[in-house]
Amino acid sequence: MSSVIPLHRVNVLTGIKSARLIEDASQYANLIQKAKRPLFVLGPLLSEWSLDGKLLIEYALEIAKIANIPICATAHVKGKMVELGVKPDSIYDAVEIVNALKDAEWKGVKKEGNHDLVIFFGIRSDLEEQCLSVLKHFAPHLKTMTLCKYYFPHANYSLPNFRKDEQWKAFLENLIDSLKKGE
Amino acid sequence: MAEVKEVTRKLEEIRELIKAEIPWEPVGPTPMPEIPDLRAWDMRLLKTYKPWYAPFCDLCCLCTYGKCDLTQGRRGACGIDIATQQARIILLACLMGCSAHASHAGHILEFLIERHGPDKKVDLGTYIELEAPNIRTVTGLKPETLGDLKTVIEYVYKEITHLLDSTHFGQEGSYLDYESKALHASMLDHVGMEVADIAQIVGFNYPTSVADTPMIDMGWNSVDKSKPVILLVGHNPATSCTLIDYLRENDLYDKVEVAGICCTALETTRYSDKAKIIGPLSRQLFYIRTGIADVIMTDEQCIRTDMPIEADKVDSRVIACLDKAMYGLEDATEMETPEIVKQMVEDKKHFAILDPQKASEVAAQVALKIPPKRRKEWITDEEAKELAKKCTQCDMCERVCPNLLGLGKAMKDISEGNLAEPQKLFNKCIGCGKCDQECPQHIPILRVMQVVASKETWKIRAGRGAIMDTEIRNVGAPITLGTIPGVVAFVGCSNYPDIEDVADMVDEFARRKYIVVLTGCAAMVAGMKKDKDGKTVYEKYPADFDAGGVVNVGSCVSNAHITGAAIKIANIFAALPLRANYEVMADYVLNRVGACGVAWGAMSQKAASIGTGCNRLGIPVLLGPHSSKYRRLYLSRKEEDDWRVMDARKREIVDTGEPSPEHLAYVAETKEKAMVMIPKLCIRKNDTPQGRSIKLNHYISLYKKYMGGGLPEDLHLFVRRDADIPLVYKKEVRAYLQQIGWQPKEPVGLPTLIGTYPSKVPLDAVIH
Numbered sequence: 039m040s041s042v043i044p045l046h047r048v049n050v051l052t053g054i055k056s057a058r059l060i061e062d063a064s065q066y067a068n069l070i071q072k073a074k075r076p077l078f079v080l081g082p083l084l085s086e087w088s089l090d091g092k093l094l095i096e097y098a099l100e101i102a103k104i105a106n107i108p109i110c111a112t113a114h115v116k117g118k119m120v121e122l123g124v125k126p127d128s129i130y131d132a133v134e135i136v137n138a139l140k141d142a143e144w145k146g147v148k149k150e151g152n153h154d155l156v157i158f159f160g161i162r163s164d165l166e167e168q169c170l171s172v173l174k175h176f177a178p179h180l181k182t183m184t185l186c187k188y189y190f191p192h193a194n195y196s197l198p199n200f201r202k203d204e205q206w207k208a209f210l211e212n213l214i215d216s217l218k219k220g221e
Numbered sequence: 222m223a224e225v226k227e228v229t230r231k232l233e234e235i236r237e238l239i240k241a242e243i244p245w246e247p248v249g250p251t252p253m254p255e256i257p258d259l260r261a262w263d264m265r266l267l268k269t270y271k272p273w274y275a276p277f278c279d280l281c282c283l284c285t286y287g288k289c290d291l292t293q294g295r296r297g298a299c300g301i302d303i304a305t306q307q308a309r310i311i312l313l314a315c316l317m318g319c320s321a322h323a324s325h326a327g328h329i330l331e332f333l334i335e336r337h338g339p340d341k342k343v344d345l346g347t348y349i350e351l352e353a354p355n356i357r358t359v360t361g362l363k364p365e366t367l368g369d370l371k372t373v374i375e376y377v378y379k380e381i382t383h384l385l386d387s388t389h390f391g392q393e394g395s396y397l398d399y400e401s402k403a404l405h406a407s408m409l410d411h412v413g414m415e416v417a418d419i420a421q422i423v424g425f426n427y428p429t430s431v432a433d434t435p436m437i438d439m440g441w442n443s444v445d446k447s448k449p450v451i452l453l454v455g456h457n458p459a460t461s462c463t464l465i466d467y468l469r470e471n472d473l474y475d476k477v478e479v480a481g482i483c484c485t486a487l488e489t490t491r492y493s494d495k496a497k498i499i500g501p502l503s504r505q506l507f508y509i510r511t512g513i514a515d516v517i518m519t520d521e522q523c524i525r526t527d528m529p530i531e532a533d534k535v536d537s538r539v540i541a542c543l544d545k546a547m548y549g550l551e552d553a554t555e556m557e558t559p560e561i562v563k564q565m566v567e568d569k570k571h572f573a574i575l576d577p578q579k580a581s582e583v584a585a586q587v588a589l590k591i592p593p594k595r596r597k598e599w600i601t602d603e604e605a606k607e608l609a610k611k612c613t614q615c616d617m618c619e620r621v622c623p624n625l626l627g628l629g630k631a632m633k634d635i636s637e638g639n640l641a642e643p644q645k646l647f648n649k650c651i652g653c654g655k656c657d658q659e660c661p662q663h664i665p666i667l668r669v670m671q672v673v674a675s676k677e678t679w680k681i682r683a684g685r686g687a688i689m690d691t692e693i694r695n696v697g698a699p700i701t702l703g704t705i706p707g708v709v710a711f712v713g714c715s716n717y718p719d720i721e722d723v724a725d726m727v728d729e730f731a732r733r734k735y736i737v738v739l740t741g742c743a744a745m746v747a748g749m750k751k752d753k754d755g756k757t758v759y760e761k762y763p764a765d766f767d768a769g770g771v772v773n774v775g776s777c778v779s780n781a782h783i784t785g786a787a788i789k790i791a792n793i794f795a796a797l798p799l800r801a802n803y804e805v806m807a808d809y810v811l812n813r814v815g816a817c818g819v820a821w822g823a824m825s826q827k828a829a830s831i832g833t834g835c836n837r838l839g840i841p842v843l844l845g846p847h848s849s850k851y852r853r854l855y856l857s858r859k860e861e862d863d864w865r866v867m868d869a870r871k872r873e874i875v876d877t878g879e880p881s882p883e884h885l886a887y888v889a890e891t892k893e894k895a896m897v898m899i900p901k902l903c904i905r906k907n908d909t910p911q912g913r914s915i916k917l918n919h920y921i922s923l924y925k926k927y928m929g930g931g932l933p934e935d936l937h938l939f940v941r942r943d944a945d946i947p948l949v950y951k952k953e954v955r956a957y958l959q960q961i962g963w964q965p966k967e968p969v970g971l972p973t974l975i976g977t978y979p980s981k982v983p984l985d986a987v988i989h
Contacts, residue, residue: 045619045620046620046622046625047620047621048623048625048850051279052277052278052279052280053278053279053280053290053292054279054280054290054292055279055292055293081890082890082891082893082894112890112894113889113890113891113893113894114891114893114894114927114928114929116928116929116931117928117929117930118929120929120930120931121929128934129934131887131888131889131890131894131898132888132890133273133849133854133856133887133888134856134858136273137273137856137858138858141858161890162625162718162846162847162890163625164623164625164846164847164849164850165846165847165849165888165890168275168849168850168852169275169849171275171276171277172273172274172275174292175274175276175291175292175303176274176303176304178293178294
């Protein structure tokens with residue numbers, strides 16, 4: 039069990055199985071590239087959060103494009119994506135996509151089989167942590183990863199609590215670079 | 222043989238309790254149902270709407286066999302797995318909620334029977350003959366007196382005991398059975414709530430059989446703080462109504478301000494339109510810390526557990542009026558009033574006083590004596606600025622905020638005199654005060670927030686109790702045919718995620734001619750926003766239970782009138798017998814009544830049982846994002862799940878492929894998503910082409926408005942024939958349907974789940 043305390047105390051883990059904390063973007067890139075059928079679950083906060091004037095949704099779409107990851111848009115983030123010229127591969131709300139993912143036999147958003155790595159980004163942290171809990175307990179057939187700037191104990195792989203936005207920005211840019219190198 | 226005798230004896234006892242010999246309707250298959258009696262119905266619901274569990278915790282910590290690790294398929298020492306453990310926790314939550322209302326009902330009944338006698342008639346006025354739809358449907362008893370209501374609540378108590386027993390170590394081992402029990406407990410919650418509110422309406426002469434109830438002032442600034450102020454917090458009106466009587470009888474009502482927080486406020490204003498509503502539960506601590514209340518009278522349910530401590534900080538006095546929350550205070554029920562008043566005024570003591578009459582006398586007298594000695598002023602801008610300057614931006618406040626608010630930035634803004642953004646932030650404050658206790662600089666953050674709290678006074682319509690039978694006759698057909706696109710019930714706590722969300726949603730759906738009903742704290746916050754003309758939704762829309770109406774039904778216990786209205790549609794409009802006939806009523810509501818509950822800010826266990834009770838009756842409930850912390854939803858998977866129904870007219874099972882309603886308990890991430898889900902959750906298989914077209918018109922237009930254009934990706938699942946397509950979107954929808962290869966299908970004449978699962982209910986029972 040990790041001793042990392044999540045930034046939002048509502049997400050403090052009571053238990054034994056917590057996320058592996060990863061600060062090295064190249065490790066994240068490796069995990070993404072090793073996955074056979076990854077899925078990006080993008081939430082509405084991505085169209086609100088920005089780093090140095092660049093919306094987080096732009097980072098997300100760049101990562102998805104480089105690594106060829108299909109996108110599930112939750113809540114109303116689809117509008118911003120379409121504005122940026124990207125049509126999501128599927129639209130479900132957070133609890134709905136999780137509900138489908140926990141079925142090992144589900145065919146996935148591409149109808150090619152369920153996903154083996156699900157990357158969450160831009161969902162309100164208490165809801166995101168609960169969604170990760172569902173998959174941790176009821177979807178042993180897949181791994182979960184987060185790109186939000188806080189530690190999420192219920193994920194398999196999580197970023198640390200970045201104190202500064204610059205650290206987060208550097209991670210995302212390094213991740214993009216690493217993925218590009220691995221193309 | 223012995224078992225048959227036992228069953229017969231039990232049934233005879235039940236028939237006696239429900240006065241089965243009175244033939245107002247034939248007694249249905251499940252009078253006073255016990256745990257197994259509606260299990261088959263539950264299992265049918267749970268087959269489509271499967272439980273979705275999001276555990277907080279990897280462990281079970283409920284007994285000393287543990288703690289037990291339940292991760293990765295492990296079972297606890299008793300054999301329980303993680304899913305069953307979640308269901309057990311949910312059952313406990315629903316039982317807490319159910320028992321809170323049932324206990325409230327039991328107490329208020331005792332109080333009113335003492336006052337009026339057990340033979341006091343249940344009479345809800347000229348326009349309400351079907352006075353107790355939940356009670357009649359569940360128990361089979363038509364309550365004619367307060368004494369009859371006592372019979373009902375004793376049945377509820379008995380069931381609660383059995384249900385609670387099942388959560389003990391080493392018993393139930395199926396999450397589905399725990400869910401069935403949670404549904405049972407929550408159905409009983411609506412029975413308990415109905416008992417409570419009928420008793421209150423009858424015993425306190427609350428408004429009934431009327432829609433146009435008085436407008437009430439709401440907001441902390443509605444209180445004249447130059448007068449002595451008595452603040453009532455909680456849910457139970459025994460004390461507040463007695464207080465109003467005392468003030469009236471002693472000619473003191475013009476000299477004292479009476480205000481309430483949470484449901485007691487709604488109850489008190491049903492008794493006296495001069496009383497004021499401060500606001501919902503989320504404003505409790507904030508308001509108490511202003512020190513404006515001279516005397517705080519608490520009763521039960523959603524009251525803070527540290528009330529005397531908080532009162533001490535601002536020199537207010539507390540009277541704990543019910544045994545549910547006595548705070549370790551001295552019980553002064555038997556003490557002489559002058560002595561209690563003396564000690565409260567001079568020694569600044571708080572007391573528990575469990576006699577409402579005495580508590581009222583003491584409260585009034587203390588309130589008249591202590592105000593001159595107390596400071597009752599809002600914090601000044603300058604004071605707030607100086608306090609906020611102490612903030613070092615350490616973020617500790619933000620880390621503990623359950624609503625994840627950026628408080629550090631707000632402190633910085635306030636310290637610089639910029640109040641606009643903090644004002645918006647304070648609207649989202651759920652009022653827990655955890656930020657204050659975390660601040661290493663000891664900044665009283667909630668107190669600082671006084672400078673950004675709105676000083677507005679709003680208007681809210683007083684709660685009106687049950688929906689009238691006459692109204693049901695008018696709207697029964699348009700609701701079931703779909704031409705009134707839905708009934709949307711905003712219920713429960715209002716805490717999360719933004720206090721203005723509910724007002725926005727009410728406005729959107731009332732404008733679209735849905736029927737909007739409200740209760741509890743949600744009813745309050747709906748009124749806490751004005752339009753450009755300065756009107757709240759209560760001033761803007763009519764109060765009728767009709768298309769475009771905005772109806773404040775009342776407090777939390779008035780939620781029973783919302784489920785009751787759904788049952789009334791089945792009974793009054795469709796003429797289906799309701800007596801001990803729960804399965805038929807629930808099946809009708811699920812398949813034919815386009816109703817949807819919205820518990821947007823729900824956080825309490827009571828909200829869990831209110832919502833789960835709606836679910837058993839076939840009403841889907843949409844929750845706010847934080848409500849994923851309830852740990853259980855009921856979700857379908859629209860493309861994979863079983864959407865077969867029986868067409869009762871043709872007597873054949875039809876695979877509709879139509880996910881209506883799509884979910885029973887669902888979390889929407891954002892207000893925008895909720896705006897789109899609500900119209901979808903009002904779609905029913907029974908809709909006529911005209912009704913479906915109206916519903917889809919709202920679904921599509923709200924989707925376009927809030928989701929950034931385009932058509933809903935699941936639209937094809939809800940279009941049965943071309944006639945279902947809204948005229949305004951005909952071209953666009955036809956093109957889309959053609960593109961995806963959509964094929965028309967016949968609407969089902971009389972959709973029902975009866976006949977699709979093992980049930981004692983014959984198919985003929987649903988044909989009217």
